[in-house]
Amino acid sequence: MNSWIQRHVASLPSMIDTMMRSPRMPWISTLARLVLGVVMFYAGILKLFEPDEALRAVQAYRILPAAIDDVVAFGLPLLEAVVGVLLLLGLGTRLAAWIAGGLLIVFIAGITSAWVRGLSIDCGCFGGGGDVLATGKAWRYTSEILRDTGLLVLAIWLARFPTSRLALDRMLDPGSLPDELDQIDTYPSEKHKEPSA
Amino acid sequence: MSKNDSRQAKQLAEQEAARRRRTRNILIGAVVAVVVVAGIIAWASNRTETDATAAVPAGIDSDLGVPVGTASSPVVDIYEDFQCPICKTLEDNIGQTLQQITDNGDAKVVYHIMSFLDNNLRNDSSTRAANAAGCAQDQGVFPAYHAEVFANQPVNEGDGYTDEQLITFGETAGVEDMDQFRACVTDGTFAGWVTRVERRAEDDQISGTPTVLVNGTRVDLGQASSWDDYINQLTIAIQQAG
Numbered sequence: 001m002n003s004w005i006q007r008h009v010a011s012l013p014s015m016i017d018t019m020m021r022s023p024r025m026p027w028i029s030t031l032a033r034l035v036l037g038v039v040m041f042y043a044g045i046l047k048l049f050e051p052d053e054a055l056r057a058v059q060a061y062r063i064l065p066a067a068i069d070d071v072v073a074f075g076l077p078l079l080e081a082v083v084g085v086l087l088l089l090g091l092g093t094r095l096a097a098w099i100a101g102g103l104l105i106v107f108i109a110g111i112t113s114a115w116v117r118g119l120s121i122d123c124g125c126f127g128g129g130g131d132v133l134a135t136g137k138a139w140r141y142t143s144e145i146l147r148d149t150g151l152l153v154l155a156i157w158l159a160r161f162p163t164s165r166l167a168l169d170r171m172l173d174p175g176s177l178p179d180e181l182d183q184i185d186t187y188p189s190e191k192h193k194e195p196s197a
Numbered sequence: 198m199s200k201n202d203s204r205q206a207k208q209l210a211e212q213e214a215a216r217r218r219r220t221r222n223i224l225i226g227a228v229v230a231v232v233v234v235a236g237i238i239a240w241a242s243n244r245t246e247t248d249a250t251a252a253v254p255a256g257i258d259s260d261l262g263v264p265v266g267t268a269s270s271p272v273v274d275i276y277e278d279f280q281c282p283i284c285k286t287l288e289d290n291i292g293q294t295l296q297q298i299t300d301n302g303d304a305k306v307v308y309h310i311m312s313f314l315d316n317n318l319r320n321d322s323s324t325r326a327a328n329a330a331g332c333a334q335d336q337g338v339f340p341a342y343h344a345e346v347f348a349n350q351p352v353n354e355g356d357g358y359t360d361e362q363l364i365t366f367g368e369t370a371g372v373e374d375m376d377q378f379r380a381c382v383t384d385g386t387f388a389g390w391v392t393r394v395e396r397r398a399e400d401d402q403i404s405g406t407p408t409v410l411v412n413g414t415r416v417d418l419g420q421a422s423s424w425d426d427y428i429n430q431l432t433i434a435i436q437q438a439g
Binding site: 044045048049050051052053055056057059060062066069074077078081082085086089091092118119120121128130131132168169172 | 217220221224225228229232233236237239240243244245313316317395399400401402403404405406408419
């Protein structure tokens, strides 16, 4: 039994190595990109089409002073929409993933802060928002944080492995991913780079 | 391959890479610009317009709220939406206390009738009911009308109020000129005022209803253990403010 575990633990690095070299890797990134992109774009668009609600949602967190809450109520959804579109197109994926990750950390911090301060609010993540009944508060906050954490994992994945299939990035830079997938021997492609002269 | 050829090939490859980077950056810039412009249009066209010249009911405060009672201080601000179930519960439980407070001249109670639930509930009942309350205020029967609306709030949140209901409430509340009241309700005479009240409340960082302030300080429902406790807290807050 012990040796069985040992054998498998010992083979873990090579298993990860095999996974990294797998031709499926870019497809995993494609999936991550599309999921994160759809969620970001949807969340941003909903709020841009309901500015009054978005403002109330921002105010409900009781973090920002009155002077800048409307700037944030407009700016955050806009940033979400922009990042969402870039991710969906696979354009500037790494940068978009970094920004998405940053946004998600801010969102998680905001929700946690509301929870810790004993507020009972709707996060306003997908429109809506504001003060709500305390009923089911713990589960609401928990599920919101879990969801954002899951999305954060996708963002981190994409920041690490931005190269993906069905992406404009790839069309503009075909060299980053050989067309003959069978011929891939090393991935990510950075390892192919020639040492500079 | 000679050393020269290799250098040339490398140069070409670098130029090609730089060209692609440029194309990509331009494309990113273009996509960002398109989304930003579309976002600004979506935002601006959906932001509720306010009209500072809109008609307002007689006797409202400079902050657009409806004052009740003869006292001038301390001020109890109450933010409510006629479609908000907890607002009804609040009225059911502390309505009498509030009436005593205004009757005794212990404080001025200012009602700010908000209408944001229309957005959440996908109807226009909050705005129409708030407008009707403005019509009632215009005829000097706001307190009775306000009580009547909450007393008849639909059991199912979102069912809203019909114009006929809103007119009947006026009759019960003791409106004298019913013809004028009916026209005021159906024409939405004070709809512009309702929007301004809502915007004003947003500017004052009111993010939900009911919200109760005593001289600007929130008396939070969430901190009370019971309605008796809440009434107690409210009374103490008023005494301290006075």
